[in-house]
Amino acid sequence: MPYKYLHQIESGYELLCPIFLDLIHDGLDNRVFVVTDAKNNKFVLRESKRSGKNASFEVDVLSALEKFCFSSPHIIKTKKDKYLLRIDNREIILFEYIQGSQIEKLESIHLKSDVIEQGVRKLGELHLLTNGMNVNAILTRTIFTECDRLLKLDVNLLKQFKNSDILINQVKHFYKEAQSRIGNKQELFGVIHNDFRIQNLIFSDKDCFVIDFDWACYGPLLKDVGLAVAEWSLYNKSKGPSKEAIERFIKAYNETAPKAVQYDKDLIFWICFACLSDACTFLADVIEGKYPEKNIIDVEQCYMYKKFAYFYQELK
Numbered sequence: 001m002p003y004k005y006l007h008q009i010e011s012g013y014e015l016l017c018p019i020f021l022d023l024i025h026d027g028l029d030n031r032v033f034v035v036t037d038a039k040n041n042k043f044v045l046r047e048s049k050r051s052g053k054n055a056s057f058e059v060d061v062l063s064a065l066e067k068f069c070f071s072s073p074h075i076i077k078t079k080k081d082k083y084l085l086r087i088d089n090r091e092i093i094l095f096e097y098i099q100g101s102q103i104e105k106l107e108s109i110h111l112k113s114d115v116i117e118q119g120v121r122k123l124g125e126l127h128l129l130t131n132g133m134n135v136n137a138i139l140t141r142t143i144f145t146e147c148d149r150l151l152k153l154d155v156n157l158l159k160q161f162k163n164s165d166i167l168i169n170q171v172k173h174f175y176k177e178a179q180s181r182i183g184n185k186q187e188l189f190g191v192i193h194n195d196f197r198i199q200n201l202i203f204s205d206k207d208c209f210v211i212d213f214d215w216a217c218y219g220p221l222l223k224d225v226g227l228a229v230a231e232w233s234l235y236n237k238s239k240g241p242s243k244e245a246i247e248r249f250i251k252a253y254n255e256t257a258p259k260a261v262q263y264d265k266d267l268i269f270w271i272c273f274a275c276l277s278d279a280c281t282f283l284a285d286v287i288e289g290k291y292p293e294k295n296i297i298d299v300e301q302c303y304m305y306k307k308f309a310y311f312y313q314e315l316k
Contacts, residue, residue, distance in 0.1 A: 003033065005087050009045070012078045012085045013094055020045075028290055029214065034097065042097035043076060047090050048214075055091040056137040058213045059083035061130070061191055068129050071122065071209045073098055098211075100204035106234050111244060116232060117252040118208045119201050123193070123228060124256030126210060127221045130191035131258045143194065143219040143277070147175050150280035157287050162298040167305070170312075171280060174273045178223075187220040187266070188259055194219065196228040225253065225261055226270030227278070230307050240310050268315045275308035 003009070003020040010018055016038040025032035028049065035043045048055065063083070065072055073095040075083050085092040103115065110116065150158075151171065158164040181187060193200075195215040202209040232249055233241030246263060254260040261267055279302045286296050299305055 005047070005090075005092070008085070008087050009035075009092070009094075012080075012087075012092075013076065014079055015043075028285060035094070044073065044095040044097050046093050046095065046214075048092075049090075054139070054141045054214055054216065055084050055093060057135055057139050057141070058216055059093065060135045060137040061133075061213055061216050064133060064135065065126075065129060070126065070129060071207050072213070073209060073211055095211075098202050098204060098209050100202040100209065102202055103198050106198050106232055106245070108234060111234070111242070111248075115198075115203070116245060116248050118203065119198065120228070120232070120249050120252040121256045122201070122208050122210050123196055123224065124253045124258075126193060127188070127190065127224065128256060128258045131188050131221065133191045135191060139217060141194075141215060141217040143178070143192075143217060143223050143273075144175060145217075146277045146280045146284070147171050149284050151175075153284060153287060158283075160287075161283065161296065162300075164299055167276075167279070167283075167299045170308075171276055174269075174276055177269070178220075178273050181269075182220060187222045187270075189218065189220055191216060192219045192221060192224040194224065194227070196224055197231045220270065221258070222261065222267060222270040223274055226267060226272075227274035229263075229267070230271050230275050230304075230311065235307055235310075241307075265315060268311055271311045272308055272315055275304045275311065278304035279308060 006018065006020070009015065015035070019036050021034045021036055023031065023033055030049050031047045033045045035045050059075055062072055062075055066074060076094040076096065077083060078085050083093070103110070106115070151168070158168065161167075182189070193210065193213060193215070194217050195212060200210065200212040202211060229246055229249055230241070233245045235241050250261060250263055279299070282302050282304065283296070283299065285291060286294065296302070300309070
C-alpha cells in the first residue's frame, strides 16, 4: 500500500526497496504496518499519532530488557544508529517481525487453555527485571497522566456526561490515595508496562512476546497487575469478572514475580485506579471528538468505568 513517508524510511534505514504490505492497526495512539524489503525480510513499523509521545523512554526500556533476553521485539536501528526516526513530528520505530498470533479479547474458551498462564508469567518476569530499574531517558508519562488530562478539561465540557460529578470526585479520591501510597512506599516500584492487555501479546510456537511499551512509565507494580486483572478477568456485563480467571492470573503471576500478590484490598484499589484512569482516557477522547460515531451521554456507558464500578463495590 502507498505510504507518505516511504522515501524517508528508505533513507533512514538499511532497507533495500521497502514495501508496505499491510496496515495492521490504526488506533488513536499510532498506526502499525508490516513492511518487507527486497530480500523478503519482514518488519513492523509503528508511527505515532499523539503528540508528546513517550518513545525515548520506551526504547530505553526495551534496550535494557533486550540485555536480559526478555521476550519483546527488538528495535531495528536507523542508519545513524538511533532507535527511532522523527518525521514531521511523528516518531517512527521499526521492530523485528515476530511470527505468531494475537488474541483480540479473552473469551470463555481461553479458560480451557493455558493462555492466561503464558501471558501472566511474562508480566511477573517483566516486573522481576524492572523492579528498581533506572532509565536515562526523560519520562513524559506517569500513572497520573490520563487522570490529569481529564481533570484539566473545562468542567462545562464534562457536564455533557451524566454522572460526571461522581466520576470527578472518584478520580480525585483515588488520585490522592495513590499519591499517598507511593509516598509511603507501600508497594514495589519500578518500570511498568502500563497497558498490559491480551492484545499486547504475541503467542508464537515457542514463546510469548510482550509488545507495545509506548505507555510504559515508572509506577507501583501493583498498578500493572491491577489493570491486567481487570482486563483479563473475562468481564461479563451480567456476571462480572470471572473469579476462576482472577485466581489463575494471580497464581501464574506469583510464579515469576519479585513479590507474591493476593486478591486483597491493596490489589483491588489498584484495579479501581487503573480502570478509572482508562475511563479518563476514553471520556477525554470523546470530548476531543476522537469517537464521532459514539453517542456517549453517560459516564456509565464507558466500558472501563463499568469495570471500576464492579470492583469499587468489592473495595468498599
